[in-house]
Amino acid sequence: MTDYEAVTTFLGQWGPFQQRVFFLLSLSIIPNGFSGLSIVFLADTPSHRCLVPASANLTAAWRNSSIPLEEESRGGAFAPSKCSRYKLDVIQSFSERGLLPGIDVNLSDVQQEGCLDGWEYDRSMYISTIVSEWDLVCDDKWKNPLTSSLFFCGVLTGSFISGQLSDRFGRKIVLFATMVVQTLFTLIQVFSPSWAVFCAMFFIVGLGQISNYVAAFVLGTEILNPPVREVFSTVGVCVFFGVGYMLLPLLAFLIRDWRMLLLALSMPGFLGVPLWWFIPESPRWLLSQGRVEEAEAILRDAAKKNKVQAPQVIFSAVQKDLQSEKREAHNICDLLRSRNIRWVSVTLWLVWNILTIAYFALSLNTSNLHGSAYFNCFLSAVIELPAYALSWLLFRCCPRRLSLFSTLCLGGLVLLLIQLIPENLISLAIALEMIAKFSVTAAFAIVYAYSAELYPTVLRNTAVGACSMASRLGSISAPYFIYLRSYSVSLPYILIGSLTALSGLLSLLLPESFGMPLPDTIAHMQEFPGCCKKRPYRLTQTTGEEERATENKISLAVS
Structure with missing residues (x-):
């Protein structure tokens, strides 16, 4: 060609x-x-924590303490848990009795539960993402x-x-x-x-x-x-x-x-x-x-x-x-x-x-x-x-x-x-x-x-x-x-x-193509190192018979 x-x-x-x-x-x-x-x-994924419904009868102190603190993966700092909260009925009873978290009640002794009412997401960066819309967090x-x-x-x-x-x-x-x-x-x-x-x-x-x-x-x-x-x-x-x-x-x-x-x-x-x-x-x-x-x-x-x-x-x-x-x-x-x-x-x-x-x-x-x-x-x-x-x-x-x-x-x-x-x-x-x-x-x-x-x-x-x-x-x-x-x-x-x-x-194992024209047929491809050597394809005019002969030789060698 x-x-x-x-x-x-x-x-x-x-x-x-x-x-x-x-x-x-x-x-x-x-x-x-x-x-x-x-x-x-x-x-x-925006910052999130378990939702504490507004209908929960909690004092401000217990609402602020309703999420347990967990150690982050690095730095040793503590942050509110993303996937758990203290059992709502338990802390409601403490709140109704006038007890204070961390003073009258040791929070480490309070049982925890999952985010049964969903999650509360930080909206300062995103109005919504697919994570916040379909709750693709925790489990x-x-x-x-x-x-x-x-x-x-x-x-x-x-x-x-x-x-x-x-x-x-x-x-x-x-x-x-x-x-x-x-x-x-x-x-x-x-x-x-x-x-x-x-x-x-x-x-x-x-x-x-x-x-x-x-x-x-x-x-x-x-x-x-x-x-x-x-x-x-x-x-x-x-x-x-x-x-x-x-x-x-x-x-x-x-x-x-x-x-x-x-x-x-x-x-x-x-x-x-x-x-x-x-x-x-x-x-x-x-x-x-x-x-x-x-x-x-x-x-x-x-x-x-x-x-x-x-x-x-x-x-x-x-x-x-x-x-x-x-x-x-x-x-x-x-x-x-x-x-x-x-x-x-x-x-x-x-x-x-x-x-x-x-x-x-x-x-x-x-x-x-x-x-x-x-x-x-x-x-x-x-x-x-x-x-x-x-x-x-x-x-x-x-x-x-x-x-x-x-x-x-x-x-x-x-x-x-x-x-x-x-x-x-x-x-x-x-x-x-x-x-x-x-x-x-x-x-x-x-x-x-x-x-x-x-x-x-x-x-x-x-x-x-x-x-x-x-x-x-x-x-x-x-x-x-x-x-x-x-x-x-x-x-x-x-x-x-x-x-x-x-x-x-x-x-480094690939053949070099720098300075070579684009090959038109499989026979024109540069050789992979280790394969049988052949003359590189260059800008010359090749008749159809020569091209087919080259392809036939390769086919015979493969077979």
């Missing part, structure tokens, strides 16, 4: 067509910054991390099906279909009558969220030429995701009720629908499906927008190949079929999985840090912008493996250092956590673009979707890494830091 990038050089690098594709696809990513991390505020506190995990289960499902649908039916239709799914079900969530319904809707939102992100990412990667592609894949989509992430704490600060906050977050999604008429389908994908005329029509329209002259026949060699060979349908099983692509896939899945644990655990942990949850979340979002800039510089100038290795190991080592910081140096601990978030974010931007470079056009969307799908095991478990804080504050940092440093070492 004639090399796509060599054929399309007549378009130039940064004309009006490329600018439109770059910015419109990036704009479509902004709602993903909302839905992916909105749970930080939707499911935050039901396990539902809180499960809410986030069910969202990521939806992301897992979306990663599994959307990549194959996109490779089968096209990048554009999957992008806009899943954008509509995400927006509509976010809106439906506003009217959830129960926690179970909220979680069911959140699952579908997660399904749409990852699907349109991956489709937009791959569509831009395939349309744009190499220099612009590097900026788009490491800075473009990531910065616009970060913009959505930064707007989240600002909206949450202004809107303290979770239903109204969700309603506000669903509105920008409707603005993406008109983009259908301005974003084209991927010519690379159309060519892989044998739809040469449609691919040429898009490129001729692009040439007109860029005010350049398109060749009379753009894909003549492609047409000859398509007439002489039967196009083979590919699916997710092809990621494991041959030795080379299998090792690339397994290694990438492990790296993505661990990286996702670190990214989402650090993002979801912002509400547990000292100080304002709104400011900490905003700081966590702002720190991503220089991280994306760094990822672009590394991606532009440095080998892919070195870039991924350095950012992952830096993040892992910083997380391991946090546990050594004295408790009184809170600012230093937060600064180190933000440095770790900076490193992990840069690694996330790099691994997305790196993965798209390693896989061929015929499998690219399926492969990136499969990597995203594998990583969702990490995002599903990330809320439970934060849950380990209830046993030890240092335990999450030790586990996440060790795993992140390990993933950095794993990344």
Whole structure:
């Protein structure tokens, strides 16, 4: 097949067509910054204690002493219990007899009971969250991390099906279909009558969220030429995701009720629908499906927008190949079929999985840090912008493996250092956590673009979707890494830091793609270290017979 990038050089690098594709696809990513991390505020747990009903006949002294004090997990300080109170009928009898708590009655001898009348929540920070509305505390506190995990289960499902649908039916239709799914079900969530319904809707939102992100990412990667592609894949989509992430704490600060906050977050999604008429389908994908005329029509329209002259026949060699060979349908099983692509896939899945644990655990942990949850979340979002800039510089100038290795190991080592910081140096601990978030974010931007470079056009969307799908095991478990804080504050940092440093070492096993064109077929992929060597795929013109001969040799070697 004639090399796509060599054929399309007549378009130039940064004309009006490329600018439109770059910015419109990036704009479509902004709602993903909302839905992916909105749970930080939707499911935050306000300070709470057992409700003592106003109808209880208690004096002021006994009402103030009706909640037992418990030692907190660290620091040795005592705070009112969140899940128990003194037996109401007992202290009512003491109150009626005029006895005083702690003077006439030893409170340690008074029996305790659960929060039989519900809970009283601190409303100074939130008017309501799903925790305060459905009492997801005490015996039901396990539902809180499960809410986030069910969202990521939806992301897992979306990663599994959307990549194959996109490779089968096209990048554009999957992008806009899943954008509509995400927006509509976010809106439906506003009217959830129960926690179970909220979680069911959140699952579908997660399904749409990852699907349109991956489709937009791959569509831009395939349309744009190499220099612009590097900026788009490491800075473009990531910065616009970060913009959505930064707007989240600002909206949450202004809107303290979770239903109204969700309603506000669903509105920008409707603005993406008109983009259908301005974003084209991927010519690379159309060519892989044998739809040469449609691919040429898009490129001729692009040439007109860029005010350049398109060749009379753009894909003549492609047409000859398509007439002489039967196009083979590919699916997710092809990621494991041959030795080379299998090792690339397994290694990438492990790296993505661990990286996702670190990214989402650090993002979801912002509400547990000292100080304002709104400011900490905003700081966590702002720190991503220089991280994306760094990822672009590394991606532009440095080998892919070195870039991924350095950012992952830096993040892992910083997380391991946090546990050594004295408790009184809170600012230093937060600064180190933000440095770790900076490193992990840069690694996330790099691994997305790196993965798209390693896989061929015929499998690219399926492969990136499969990597995203594998990583969702990490995002599903990330809320439970934060849950380990209830046993030890240092335990999450030790586990996440060790795993992140390990993933950095794993990344060194991957093949290098720096300076290589995007592969179009499985035969064009770079070799995994340890596999049989072959000549790297370079910018040359290869006939259909040569390409098929190479693929046949690999098939014979595998069999």
